[in-house]
Amino acid sequence: xxxxxxxSRSITPAPRLGRSRPRRYEPTPLYALAEQLKQDGVDLxxxxxxxxxxxxxxxxxxxxxxxxxxxxxxGVVEIAVDTxxxxxxxxxxxxxxxxxxxxxxxxxxxxxxDLVRD
Numbered sequence: 001x002x003x004x005x006x007x008s009r010s011i012t013p014a015p016r017l018g019r020s021r022p023r024r025y026e027p028t029p030l031y032a033l034a035e036q037l038k039q040d041g042v043d044l045x046x047x048x049x050x051x052x053x054x055x056x057x058x059x060x061x062x063x064x065x066x067x068x069x070x071x072x073x074x075g076v077v078e079i080a081v082d083t084x085x086x087x088x089x090x091x092x093x094x095x096x097x098x099x100x101x102x103x104x105x106x107x108x109x110x111x112x113x114d115l116v117r118d
Contacts, residue, residue, distance in 0.1 A: 027079075027090065030090060033093060034093040037093065044088070045088055045089075045092050047092045047095040048095065049098075051073070051074050051091040051094040051099075052072070052091050053071070054071050055068040055071070056069050058115065059113070060114070070083055071087065076101065
């Protein structure tokens, strides 16, 4: 933890290469809360609500040569996450919390040109 109380892993600053790249946010605290709920017996994958995990195919291999990216969506907002398991946990967590909508930080999703739209 940094002196401000925020995890240094939460936001990776964009490199200074003359052009700005989107920041990447890793919702580590939410993953920890979801894991705690599962340990307490909450069936996050069985909670119904607007949030659902999906996978979007990428036009070219992404990080770690992945061909798809895990997304949590409510049909309006899309949140990119690192694994399919985290997508399932996060969608269940958001549904269990009763959140229908979020206003995420802009530019934290893959660029449209990198996604294959069905």
